[in-house]
Amino acid sequence: MKPDEIRKLEAYLQKKFELPKLVVRARPKKDDSAEVYIGEEFIGVIYRDDDDDDDLSWNFQMAILSYDLDEA
Secondary structure, three states: OOHHHHHHHHHHHHHHOOOOOEEEEEOOOOOOEEEEEEOOEEEEEEEEEOOOOOOOEEEEEOOOOHHHHHHO
């Protein structure tokens, strides 16, 4: 993903989740996705989906482990 696209996604997610500490970072050696962090904690990956010429979208994938729920 391009830097301006990453900045827009970061701003959108920060606003949507009301979480200014959320950060979107480019992935090394990947140009179809970016990593999502809260502070320094990795929480997931956002994928660019441009298979259809008319429908550009992004998919956010976050794994929640059972011990994460125990800490809640």
